[in-house]
Amino acid sequence: MVMVNCDMGEGFGIWRLGDDEAIMPHIDIANVACGFHGSDFNHMRATVRLARRHGVAVGAHPSLPDLQGFGRREMKIGREELANCLIYQIGALKGFLDAEGMTLNHIKPHGSLYGMAARQRDTAEAICDAADIFRVPVLGMRGTLHETVYPERGHAMVAEFYADLDYADDGSLIITREHPPVDPEAGTARCLRALREGVVRTVGGRDVPVGSESICIHSDTPGAGDLARTLRRALRQDGGEAPA
Numbered sequence: 168m169v170m171v172n173c174d175m176g177e178g179f180g181i182w183r184l185g186d187d188e189a190i191m192p193h194i195d196i197a198n199v200a201c202g203f204h205g206s207d208f209n210h211m212r213a214t215v216r217l218a219r220r221h222g223v224a225v226g227a228h229p230s231l232p233d234l235q236g237f238g239r240r241e242m243k244i245g246r247e248e249l250a251n252c253l254i255y256q257i258g259a260l261k262g263f264l265d266a267e268g269m270t271l272n273h274i275k276p277h278g279s280l281y282g283m284a285a286r287q288r289d290t291a292e293a294i295c296d297a298a299d300i301f302r303v304p305v306l307g308m309r310g311t312l313h314e315t316v317y318p319e320r321g322h323a324m325v326a327e328f329y330a331d332l333d334y335a336d337d338g339s340l341i342i343t344r345e346h347p348p349v350d351p352e353a354g355t356a357r358c359l360r361a362l363r364e365g366v367v368r369t370v371g372g373r374d375v376p377v378g379s380e381s382i383c384i385h386s387d388t389p390g391a392g393d394l395a396r397t398l399r400r401a402l403r404q405d406g407g408e409a410p411a
Contacts, residue, residue: 169362169379170195171398172306172327174228174277175386176214177205177237185386191217193395196224196381198275198306201256204230204238212263219267226273226303229256231280238278239344246293253297261301273325274298275306282342285311295320309378310338326378328361330354330398331388336371348389351397358382358398359405 175191176199177184184205191197197218200206206214218225230238232252244252253276261271276284276294284291284307291312298305304323307313317324331349333341361367361382366374384395 169402170325170381171384171395171402172196172198172226172275172381173384173386173391173395174198174200174275176200176210176228177386178210179205179207179234185388186392187214187217187386189392190384190386190395191221191223193392193399194223194384196226196272198226198228198273198277198383199260200277201227201229201260203232203252203256204234204236204277208259208263211260212266215260215263215267215269219269224272225260225264225269226275226306227257227260227271227301228275228277229253229280229297230277233279237344238280239342241279241283246289246296249290249293250296253294254300257297257301271301271303273304273306274301278342281307282340284316285313285339288312288316291316292320295322298322306381306383308340310376326380327383328358328367328377328379328381329383330358330394331383331385331391334367334369334375334377336369336373336375338369338375338377341370346385346388349394351390351393354394355398355401359401362405 171194173194175187199214231242306325309326361379367377
């Protein structure tokens with residue numbers, strides 16, 4: 168069965184971002200922000216508790232240290248410093264998981280860090296340096312250095328498809344600071360095509376191959392709750408099976 172995952176828990180202080188309460192019942196795994204692009208200690212624990220109530224597995228969603236830019240701006244940072252930055256964030260989330268009797272399920276780099284690791288070996292290696300400590304799968308994209316470096320370093324990679332992001336003609340994700348709304352039916356149809364045919368239509372009108380072990384939704388996409396609910400219903404009707 169294909170898993171539905173969501174980047175969430177990204178509020179900060181009194182500020183709320185995304186409707187995590189509406190999304191959580193319709194996903195399998197939650198990628199919880201760890202404080203460096205969004206979230207804080209209270210939001211982290213609240214999101215972990217919400218996931219536990221709904222039987223949703225939780226993974227860490229660490230980012231570049233870019234709270235002002237929501238982790239969607241690239242930075243120059245050395246491998247050791249980046250690894251330390253990630254260990255710090257993942258360790259914080261693991262503490263809240265331990266407090267709630269849950270285990271760390273996976274790691275998913277956030278935003279520009281995810282994109283940099285797709286094409287920069289040192290960045291991908293830094294992610295593995297952190298993953299070496301926690302020994303859980305890493306979410307990533309097929310056809311990128313995620314697929315090359317993570318398994319080389321002994322880490323299982325879970326290939327993702329994005330329900331609410333556009334793909335460039337070279338197969339890369341188009342990462343924007345703010346996500347436009349996605350029509351739930353259109354987004355679901357695109358996900359089902361990715362599952363059945365293993366391709367997605369790019370902004371330039373090409374079909375490019377994509378991974379489909381897990382489908383990602385962003386909680387800050389307007390209407391993400393409707394998209395998650397529509398997608399989950401369609402997957403149940405379709406059997407939710409990834410292509411062989």
